[in-house]
Amino acid sequence: MSIKGKAYIAGIYEHPTRKAPDKTVPQLHAEVARGALQDAGLTKDDVDGYFCAGDAPGLGGFSMAEYMGLKLRHIDTTETGGSAYLVHVSHAAQAIAAGKCSVALVTLAGRPRSERAGGLLSINFGPAPDAPFELPFAPVTANRYGVSAMRHMYQYGTTSEQLAWVKVAASHHAQYNPNAVLQDVVTVEDVVNSPMISDPLRRLDCCVVSDGGGAVIVVSPEVMKSLKKPRVKIIGAGEFPKHLNGGKMDLTVSGAAWSGPTAFAEAGVKPSDIKYASIYDSFTITVVITLEDLGFCKKGEGGKFVADGNLISGIGKLPFNTDGGGLCNNHPADRGGMTKIIEAVRQLRGEAHPKVQVKNCDLALAHGTGGSLGTRHGSATLIMERE
Amino acid sequence: MATPAQDRKIAAPAITPDTQAFWDAAEQGTLLLKKCPKCKELHYYPRPHCPFCFHDQTEWVEAKGTGVIYTFSVTRRVEIPYAFAYVTLDEGVTMMTNIVDCDLDAIRIGQKVKVVFKPTTDGPPVPMFAPT
Numbered sequence: 357m358s359i360k361g362k363a364y365i366a367g368i369y370e371h372p373t374r375k376a377p378d379k380t381v382p383q384l385h386a387e388v389a390r391g392a393l394q395d396a397g398l399t400k401d402d403v404d405g406y407f408c409a410g411d412a413p414g415l416g417g418f419s420m421a422e423y424m425g426l427k428l429r430h431i432d433t434t435e436t437g438g439s440a441y442l443v444h445v446s447h448a449a450q451a452i453a454a455g456k457c458s459v460a461l462v463t464l465a466g467r468p469r470s471e472r473a474g475g476l477l478s479i480n481f482g483p484a485p486d487a488p489f490e491l492p493f494a495p496v497t498a499n500r501y502g503v504s505a506m507r508h509m510y511q512y513g514t515t516s517e518q519l520a521w522v523k524v525a526a527s528h529h530a531q532y533n534p535n536a537v538l539q540d541v542v543t544v545e546d547v548v549n550s551p552m553i554s555d556p557l558r559r560l561d562c563c564v565v566s567d568g569g570g571a572v573i574v575v576s577p578e579v580m581k582s583l584k585k586p587r588v589k590i591i592g593a594g595e596f597p598k599h600l601n602g603g604k605m606d607l608t609v610s611g612a613a614w615s616g617p618t619a620f621a622e623a624g625v626k627p628s629d630i631k632y633a634s635i636y637d638s639f640t641i642t643v644v645i646t647l648e649d650l651g652f653c654k655k656g657e658g659g660k661f662v663a664d665g666n667l668i669s670g671i672g673k674l675p676f677n678t679d680g681g682g683l684c685n686n687h688p689a690d691r692g693g694m695t696k697i698i699e700a701v702r703q704l705r706g707e708a709h710p711k712v713q714v715k716n717c718d719l720a721l722a723h724g725t726g727g728s729l730g731t732r733h734g735s736a737t738l739i740m741e742r743e
Numbered sequence: 744m745a746t747p748a749q750d751r752k753i754a755a756p757a758i759t760p761d762t763q764a765f766w767d768a769a770e771q772g773t774l775l776l777k778k779c780p781k782c783k784e785l786h787y788y789p790r791p792h793c794p795f796c797f798h799d800q801t802e803w804v805e806a807k808g809t810g811v812i813y814t815f816s817v818t819r820r821v822e823i824p825y826a827f828a829y830v831t832l833d834e835g836v837t838m839m840t841n842i843v844d845c846d847l848d849a850i851r852i853g854q855k856v857k858v859v860f861k862p863t864t865d866g867p868p869v870p871m872f873a874p875t
Contacts, residue, residue, distance in 0.1 A: 488756035489788035492869040493841050494818070499827035502816025510814070510852040554818040554827070602786030602794040603836035607814060607829070730816075731839075 358622055363449035363460075364580040365588045365740065367396025367573030368698045370679075372535050374686060376567040377470045381413055382423045384465030384569045389424060392571035397583050398459060403573075405430035405457030407448055409440035411466045411569075411689040420463070430457035436597070436734030437726025438636065438691035440464075441572070443736045445697060446593035448574035458576040465569025466689020472565070486600075490731070497638075498554035498562065500728035505556050505641035508608045511656065514644065516556055518659030520547035522640035523560050523683050525667035530680025532709040537564040538684040547640075561640040563682035563692065570694040572701070586705040592623025592739035599732035608656075610642075610725060611735025612649035619737035620651070625719060627651040630739075632703040632714045633674055634696035634722040637681045642725055643667075647674075650723065650737065669712040678703065678712035693724035697738065704742040718742045746847040751823040755866025761791050764803055766867035774806040774858050774870050776834060787836045806832055808858035810872070813837050817847045826850055830872050844873035 369391030371384060379387075385408070393399060406428050412420045416433045420426075430451050434443050441464055448460035508514050524544055530536040542560060550559040580587060594615035599605075620626060627650060635643045644658035652674060653661040666672035679685045679699040682692040700720040702708045708717075720740050727733030758766050768775045778785050779793035779801050792799050815828035826842035828850075842850050843859060857875045860868035 483757065485790070486788055488758065488762065490839050492753050492756055492863060493827060493839050493871075494751075494753075494825060495827060495839070496818065498820075499816040499818045502818070503814040503827065503829060506816055506852065507814035551820065553820045554816045556816075600837075602784070603788075603838055604786075605837065730814075 357453065359446065359449035359453055359593060360591045360622055361589055362453035363574050363576060363590050365445070365572055365590065365701050366575045366580055366583050366585055367392040367398065368701045369395055370570045370686070370695060370698050371465070371568040371688065373568050374535065374537050374566040375469050376467055381411070381465055381467060382420060385412060385420055385463045386424050388465055388569045388571035389461055389463050392461070392573050396573045396575070396585060398573060400425065401427070402459045403461045404428055405448060405451055405460035407432045407444035407460060407462040409433065409464070410435045411464055411691060436595070436736065438638070439693045439724025439726035439734045439736040440691070441693040441697060442722060442724040442738045443595050443734070445572060445574055445590065445738055446595065446736065449590045449593065452574065452576045458579050460574040461571065462574065463569065463571045464689055464691055464694040466691065467567040468690050469565050469567045495731065496554070497728065498557055500730035501639045501641055502554040502557050502730070504607045504645065504729035508641065508645060509556060511608055512659065514659035516548050517544050518663050519561055519640040519644065520544040521663045521665070522637065522643045522667065523547045525662070525665060525672070526637065526677055526681045526683040528668045529678045529712050530684035532711045533680045533685055536680040536685040537566050538680070557639055557641065563638050563687045564684065565690070566686050566688055568686055568688035570688065570698050572694070572697055587743035588701050588704045589741045589743050590738065591741045592619040594618030594622070594737045596735045597732070598735065607730055608645065610645050610649050610729055611733060612646045612723060612725070612737065615735040615737040616650035619739050623739040625739065629719055630721045631717045632678070632700065632720040633676050634700045635676050636692050636696055636723055636725040637677060637683045638692060638725065640683070642729060643676070645729060646723055646725060669714060675712070675714050678708050691726070693726065693736070696722040696724055700740060704740055744848055746817070746824055748826065748843050748845055748847050749823050751825055753861060753863045753869060755863040756869060758866070762789055765789050769860055769867045769870065772860055774808050775803045776806045776836060777801040778804045785834055785836050787838045806834055809833050810856060812842065812850065812852050812854045812856055814852055815842055815850055817850065830856055841871045842873070843871045
């Protein structure tokens with residue numbers, strides 16, 4: 357069984373806040389749920405499936421279901437870090453295809469900017485079996501991506517200037533987004549002259565820290581027929597958890613090398629068909645490695661591929677993250693998967709900012725990387741088509 | 744430019760019954776690995792079950808304690824900079840560690856290193872590596 361054509365994205369909402377000191381996380385979840393339902397032209401009582409991940413407070417999705425007053429017949433709290441929401445859309449399509457629900461709500465929200473006073477993010481996931489063999493060595497988010505970048509540079513000759521082009525492209529897009537945390541266009545020189553955080557990643561190679569959230573509504577073909585929104589059909593999905601494999605691993609490769617081909621095969625399209633791509637951009641290196649693994653260029657040539665504005669809408673061959681991405685716009689709850697879906701849907705609907713809207717955008721890809729390239733992560737790829 | 748590696752406070756690892764032998768050996772300055780008697784594969788971090796063939800009687804073996812730097816990242820925006828790294832042991836498995844006792848700015852991928860056990864605050868020492 358395939359999910360191709362079995363479900364549609366009917367509603368999207370990105371919270372406009374980037375700093376929310378006076379709101380609770382459940383409140384933000386409810387606000388984005390309301391926004392996405394309103395966008396779809398549906399109400400809370402239409403929702404019969406709910407999807408959330410580790411950013412939702414409480415046990416499983418129960419606390420949030422109770423808080424929002426949802427009456428459900430399907431719930432899924434798959435946790436794959438920042439890529440969870442792409443997995444949720446895929447799982448929602450599966451549940452809809454199996455008749456387990458017909459209107460699925462997916463929410464994300466968090467307040468890392470209000471709750472954290474700067475510093476390098478060190479995530480302690482509790483008594484994981486790997487923890488005693490890792491925590492003494494002080495892994496933090498930046499160095500767990502830094503080790504992948506260093507190896508990629510060593511193996512393929514990727515340069516800091518090439519990585520910088522990813523930020524430059526994101527900043528070109530963010531200048532048109534009034535909600536973006538960083539709205540100034542930056543140059544390659546700005547990026548390579550910004551302070552070193554963890555070799556070889558500099559401050560401007562890193563995504564922003566922001567409060568906020570987002571939601572999407574996934575519906576059955578029957579429900580979609582009753583709605584007025586442009587029809588954005590889910591045609592392919594793939595997911596892959598990559599880990600250290602007992603100490604026999606290649607840190608220059610991401611799970612996209614497996615989730616991508618799975619999604620493309622299901623959709624029956626190839627990378628060169630894609631008009632717009634939302635690529636998870638926790639760091640610049642994340643984009644370079646993901647583009648290679650998804651097949652937009654050969655392995656090792658991601659640095660060359662992103663250089664010279666190739667990711668800038670209207671200039672390059674592959675317009676990416678036209679909302680400014682995690683690098684400039686928004687990284688709510690330190691989880692960028694939701695905003696990746698939302699901007700891809702905006703592009704397919706023709707609702708992106710006119711300065712960055714891709715012409716005749718009828719096929720888009722969104723990809724998430726949750727966890728870290730340098731240890732373990734969950735990759736998720738979603739391919740959508742405007743009908 | 745040079746950034747000499749400095750000692751930093753290292754949190755003690757949480758010891759579990761299945762990894763007690765690893766930390767006991769660490770106290771003696773020996774690095775242990777796990778080997779599967781069935782499929783003969785080595786793995787790291789150590790587990791009772793082989794992650795390759797799922798045999799449940801993996802055995803401890805002594806590592807030589809030498810290897811090469813697979814990759815590293817000097818984390819600089821902290822009070823005491825340190826080199827987060829992976830080292831590929833001569834036995835063929837790659838492990839997370841820190842590179843120590845050197846100029847952090849001179850570390851290179853492919854460099855030969857040797858294990859050195861560094862004390863933790865209130866637990867067994869942990870395996871780090873210094874250039875040879």
